[in-house]
Amino acid sequence: MTGPTTDQTPETAPSTKPAATTISFARGAPSTDIVDVEGLKQAAVTAFDADPAGMTGYGTAIGYVPLRRWIAEQHGVPESHVLVTNGSMQADAFLFDELVTPGAAVVTERPTYDRTLLGLKTRGGDLHLVTLEEDGIAVDEVEQLLRDGVRPVFAHVIPNFQNPAGYTLSLAKRRRLLELAHEFDFLLFEDDPYVDIRFSGEPLPRMLELDGGADSTHVVYACSFSKTVCPGIRVGYLVGPPALIDRIRVRATNTYIAPNMVAQGTVFQFVTGPRYAAALETVKNALAERVGLLDQALRTHLPQATFRRPDGGYFLWVSLPAGEGHDVARIAAEAAARGVAIVPGTDFLLEGGENAFRLAFSAVQPGDVDEGVRRLAAAIEAARS
Amino acid sequence: MTGPTTDQTPETAPSTKPAATTISFARGAPSTDIVDVEGLKQAAVTAFDADPAGMTGYGTAIGYVPLRRWIAEQHGVPESHVLVTNGSMQADAFLFDELVTPGAAVVTERPTYDRTLLGLKTRGGDLHLVTLEEDGIAVDEVEQLLRDGVRPVFAHVIPNFQNPAGYTLSLAKRRRLLELAHEFDFLLFEDDPYVDIRFSGEPLPRMLELDGGADSTHVVYACSFSKTVCPGIRVGYLVGPPALIDRIRVRATNTYIAPNMVAQGTVFQFVTGPRYAAALETVKNALAERVGLLDQALRTHLPQATFRRPDGGYFLWVSLPAGEGHDVARIAAEAAARGVAIVPGTDFLLEGGENAFRLAFSAVQPGDVDEGVRRLAAAIEAARS
Numbered sequence: 001m002t003g004p005t006t007d008q009t010p011e012t013a014p015s016t017k018p019a020a021t022t023i024s025f026a027r028g029a030p031s032t033d034i035v036d037v038e039g040l041k042q043a044a045v046t047a048f049d050a051d052p053a054g055m056t057g058y059g060t061a062i063g064y065v066p067l068r069r070w071i072a073e074q075h076g077v078p079e080s081h082v083l084v085t086n087g088s089m090q091a092d093a094f095l096f097d098e099l100v101t102p103g104a105a106v107v108t109e110r111p112t113y114d115r116t117l118l119g120l121k122t123r124g125g126d127l128h129l130v131t132l133e134e135d136g137i138a139v140d141e142v143e144q145l146l147r148d149g150v151r152p153v154f155a156h157v158i159p160n161f162q163n164p165a166g167y168t169l170s171l172a173k174r175r176r177l178l179e180l181a182h183e184f185d186f187l188l189f190e191d192d193p194y195v196d197i198r199f200s201g202e203p204l205p206r207m208l209e210l211d212g213g214a215d216s217t218h219v220v221y222a223c224s225f226s227k228t229v230c231p232g233i234r235v236g237y238l239v240g241p242p243a244l245i246d247r248i249r250v251r252a253t254n255t256y257i258a259p260n261m262v263a264q265g266t267v268f269q270f271v272t273g274p275r276y277a278a279a280l281e282t283v284k285n286a287l288a289e290r291v292g293l294l295d296q297a298l299r300t301h302l303p304q305a306t307f308r309r310p311d312g313g314y315f316l317w318v319s320l321p322a323g324e325g326h327d328v329a330r331i332a333a334e335a336a337a338r339g340v341a342i343v344p345g346t347d348f349l350l351e352g353g354e355n356a357f358r359l360a361f362s363a364v365q366p367g368d369v370d371e372g373v374r375r376l377a378a379a380i381e382a383a384r385s
Numbered sequence: 386m387t388g389p390t391t392d393q394t395p396e397t398a399p400s401t402k403p404a405a406t407t408i409s410f411a412r413g414a415p416s417t418d419i420v421d422v423e424g425l426k427q428a429a430v431t432a433f434d435a436d437p438a439g440m441t442g443y444g445t446a447i448g449y450v451p452l453r454r455w456i457a458e459q460h461g462v463p464e465s466h467v468l469v470t471n472g473s474m475q476a477d478a479f480l481f482d483e484l485v486t487p488g489a490a491v492v493t494e495r496p497t498y499d500r501t502l503l504g505l506k507t508r509g510g511d512l513h514l515v516t517l518e519e520d521g522i523a524v525d526e527v528e529q530l531l532r533d534g535v536r537p538v539f540a541h542v543i544p545n546f547q548n549p550a551g552y553t554l555s556l557a558k559r560r561r562l563l564e565l566a567h568e569f570d571f572l573l574f575e576d577d578p579y580v581d582i583r584f585s586g587e588p589l590p591r592m593l594e595l596d597g598g599a600d601s602t603h604v605v606y607a608c609s610f611s612k613t614v615c616p617g618i619r620v621g622y623l624v625g626p627p628a629l630i631d632r633i634r635v636r637a638t639n640t641y642i643a644p645n646m647v648a649q650g651t652v653f654q655f656v657t658g659p660r661y662a663a664a665l666e667t668v669k670n671a672l673a674e675r676v677g678l679l680d681q682a683l684r685t686h687l688p689q690a691t692f693r694r695p696d697g698g699y700f701l702w703v704s705l706p707a708g709e710g711h712d713v714a715r716i717a718a719e720a721a722a723r724g725v726a727i728v729p730g731t732d733f734l735l736e737g738g739e740n741a742f743r744l745a746f747s748a749v750q751p752g753d754v755d756e757g758v759r760r761l762a763a764a765i766e767a768a769r770s
Contacts, residue, residue, distance in 0.1 A: 234644065260619045261618075265617075
């Protein structure tokens, strides 16, 4: 794991190649053309007109009150279960600061989001990475850890269209995880930023709901508007047991008094406004088209690769045949030299991943997908010789 | 110190008295009528039109690039010296996380901003509170601490219209503090959110400038747009030595990827736009009027009180004659019962302050000032009996 640099514009653009010609499968972000900028602008105007004092005043750490109420309604919980933050990464950071003391055991998926791994390691967490299967985390492996005496403060799970793999946790496994959480008394941290950008298949119930929604005791749920509205608006939230949410509220107050009211007021007007449904369809249709093209291109140009086409989200995970001595760092370098960007599998693991990489299809224009995979296939070939 | 709850709308409004009739000298925030809501709305529209990708994309932890550049120009430093954050409290938190390890010595003013004290105490800082005089921190006392062997990681100073006292650090003391910082090799944390809302007297040079601006090695400077634009926009920044700024950038990346691009893009358009100068004049004129009325009312209704009328900012500090057994907790309670809110002096100190309180004039309508002080005088009288 080389440090997370994968989910946004690079802080320093490589100076040696013209950005215009690089095709990036690295950026876990939507291309600007599928963001409803006009709708956001209108939402901001509406928000300033509707609630000038709420938009411009300090507010409090629980977030913009009407947005918090709307989120609570969406999840069928009282408002006291909800805290709205400056993006869900900030929510994660508060939760980790609250629960992950040095040496605290934590279960995560393997592979998982590189920034999650870094945040847990930085706080001295005792990480237990559990195999991620195509239907989600290997629950038998989780159970074995628990029976062996591991007592995690939480298990971190990305249930829908997981980052980096694109896999979705099955209903049976959701239920089994909840049983284990109750039996061994640990929290499930249900980290769910992609749930609303499903473009095929049927939605599954959240573990938060399966645990009783308003009566849930063993789930803390995180979500974000980065994928449904836009990343630059930096609004995310937590839903969880009110005592825990209140401890995090105190932490948030002491950190920043309040999150961004202008941004949260704008999100509130956007998601309750007339354009939201169509804006979300635009995103989902674009992602569905892009993943379809990527699926086809991989089958054509990289027939030796294995991957599972996801039903939503931004990512898919590609494995090359094991035992052939693939070196993904070299593949990534060869790819960069040919004008295509990927993220090595090693970034999402504490060890291993040399024959794997993550492809993000969220920011690639449809006309570039095939050419990008062609270049990648050439890079893989070059890296072998 | 009972915990900071003083600089924004209370999280839970007292339920026993009708808020409409309470006059609050507690809220360190502007009243909405002096915020240019129309200008902010226009700035948001301009920002979405001018830079849709920059507003909606992730951005990076350094902040919105054009705003960062503008701030660097204002301070005459390269952009690498600047980091823009979600409000300056968040900047403080990053700086404290970086520098205040348990047991680290820190110098602050006495009294000082309650949230600063809490943030330093929470991190285990070894706090040395130094007398605040009408021309700023007692530099002889700082020097004595240093000669006695105290080795602070930084000295926290609010140089202009200090919170809670309203005092301003003299030029001579600014220079002397810098000499000490160089001699004993500690940082000056120049915390300066009120600098641009001076309504009388001449501005003094920042210690950042006196230390060489772009060549400064011993000053880290914090400022905010909460007072000049509005609090709900949550935009603040740090200027400091690039190596330190870069360490904080990494910390910020790992906490939230990036701060709010929509808010920062809106601030950039507002402060570089056609309405900013007039908006700032509106704020300064309103504050000047309010402080004048408060000065007059205090002289009329509380002749026994001592205070210094400030040249800017939001606050002034009122002391009642010592040795008369004043109990500011009781005064605050009697005041609340009469529909006037103040913050006890004890909130801004580790010990003492029972005969003092902070009055914020930023959110009080001109027509309410005299009546508020009348009620306060009655409360002080009632608390004695």
